Amino acid sequence: MKATDVLEKAAKHMRDRAATYDKPEGERSMATTVAAFNAITGKSLSVAEGWLFMAVLKQVRVFQNPAKPHQDSLEDGVAYAALLAEEMLTAEPAMKPAMMEKACIQCRFVCGPTSSEPCRDCSEGSEWKPR
Numbered sequence: 001m002k003a004t005d006v007l008e009k010a011a012k013h014m015r016d017r018a019a020t021y022d023k024p025e026g027e028r029s030m031a032t033t034v035a036a037f038n039a040i041t042g043k044s045l046s047v048a049e050g051w052l053f054m055a056v057l058k059q060v061r062v063f064q065n066p067a068k069p070h071q072d073s074l075e076d077g078v079a080y081a082a083l084l085a086e087e088m089l090t091a092e093p094a095m096k097p098a099m100m101e102k103a104c105i106q107c108r109f110v111c112g113p114t115s116s117e118p119c120r121d122c123s124e125g126s127e128w129k130p131r
Helices: 003-021 030-041 047-062 071-090
Strands: 102-104 128-130
Touching: 003 071, 030 047, 047 071
Parallel strands: none
Antiparallel strands: 102 128
């Protein structure tokens, strides 16, 4: 299979999944997924980081059995890379929370840009610095 064939298959997967799960304009579930993840964990993952996570997941799956790679995972990885590129190239700066956070120097607990709370993940009141 040629690279252009993989790209075409990935685009077809995106169109099919948009029709099944999302909106006619395409895959748009990551913002909601990331918001739910952030609410559950107290972290502040960005939409771009969500797409990156999914692309990495697909690559890990492919390398679980490199002698017989799973074609769907390879095609999905390409689709997630495209969605990551779209997000990073088109999102408004205000929509990229990871760039606006602060993280604990010691344990990297993440908080919002105006937070003055002590770090909740380590026993010491570590200094904060922009992430």
